[in-house]
Amino acid sequence: MAMPESEIREIEAFLFLEARLADESSYDEWEALWTEDALYWVPRRPDLDPAREVSHIYDNRQRIATRMRQLKSGFRYSQTPASPMRRVVSNIEIAPAGADEYEVSANFMLMELAVQSTRNMNFWGGRVLYRLRRVDGQLRMVVKKILLVDADEPIANLAFLI
């Protein structure tokens, strides 16, 4: 059965909101999107086993909170000031997963200006796998797994919200 158009629009709107909050380093609002069993993950390879290999980021809910406290401390020099950013989210594919969850994937391209040091314009891109859950009628993010095209290459600071 095809998914109702309104449901597709609602999920897309959630992705665009999440992207904008990340772009604008709106730490509190971005953090509020997560469920308690959250996983914010940037692996070095799509099929990487986190029990055996190291990832760039593998944050559970507690570590996400620590990351936000660090960013808000005023002393996170690698994000002081926060990088100006804009990203495009596209090629969205949505699959229902059980009664109140969705597996969503999308491509993204992100321009990030490293104003803290080099003022290089860094260009990031890849595919994002989201797991979303409806909690009390509202969409929330359970998993955001970012598959960078260059995840296994030397990369610049990833201290902003990817």
Added chain:
Amino acid sequence: MGVQQSIAYEGLVRPDRVHGSLYTNPAVFSDEMDRIFHKGWSFVGHTSEVPDIGDFRRRQIGLQPVIITRAPDNEVRVLFNRCTHRGNMICAKESGNTATFVCPYHGWTFGVGGEMRGVPQQGGMGKDFDKSAMGLANVPRLQIYRGFIFACLAAEGPSFDSYLGKARKLLDRACDMSPDGEIDLSAGWLKHRFHANWKMLPENNTDGYHVNVAHASLMRAVNAFSAQAFDEEKGDNSVTRDWGGGHTELDFAARYHQSGRPFQWFGGVPAAKMPDYVARMEQTYGKDMAQKHMIEGPPHAIIFPNLFLAELNISFLIPVSANEVIQYYTPMLLKGAPEVNARALRQTEGAMGPGSFLLPDDACMAERNQLGLAAQSPEWLDLRRGLEREYTDPETGLLSSAVSDEITNRSFWKEYLQLMSQAA
């Protein structure tokens, strides 16, 4: 044609300061690649990265591409990544397992140990074509110590023993954190690009002075360190050390012995959460020595010029240019210690790499240093901190100083000057 002037390094490295041009001048970088990375010894990789016959992994020594392989005779080789025909970089894949390297240009084929297997239409090569002389070139000198692979691209020069010197003990201390006496670097490498000179990395990595300032955000976000940490004036009796040969250490053992609790270097995890590790350590090393290892933890030290024993991580650098360097990091997994390794993975992600809570701030500082050094005045970087209070430790015989002192930087530059002063 102009005459190329050689740089007089004696005038640029002084006991208490170094000249800014050493970080920015491309001619200096070129001399460094030749005199430090190509004529001297450096770290290349670890035997656990190529555990099985046929395993290979690309690496770089200075600016030169090499392949670490496990040959059919089970020996580890380091081969130049260059076809002996026309120079094609024969191995493009980062790592894997293979029986042969086949050049995609004309089909010259080599075994994983480097020996030549054959060339298409061999008749055209002439009667005297000797396949046994046309294998991939081995690096002139290779030494493996407790799994750490070091290479030197010059056939002559200082021996490996004289290069490593007393710092052999630092590698021992790292390996002896494992109840099997062996480490395992199989968790993959995080690679981090710094727009900064490579020397800022070994300098920063054993610099205790920056931690409370550059990493203030982590201190505020978590109780990562005690209130006295990195401040000798507040009672941190950790020690900075010159191991000779440019090898340096920031040794926290004395601070950890103040409370005598094990695993302060590991987020203070209670020993009760790793019972098998504790039992196996006691079995291997005896109760007292095991306790000492678990209190003091693995070393925080630089093996000149490019290896960083970063406590429960291994890190190394690959220079790119005067203004760019890549730093690699992986968890130092301990054989026979699955309880430790599960936590080590998550600890590495927290501390090391471009997405972590520590290293992005170090990268930012290194890049800002590089930008600042474009200013011509003052000409010098100040390295005097601790000069008036460093001492020879009677127990180790090593020049030592307080936790925030720049003895580690001075020790790096002493070796640097020695190597760079040699005629090309």
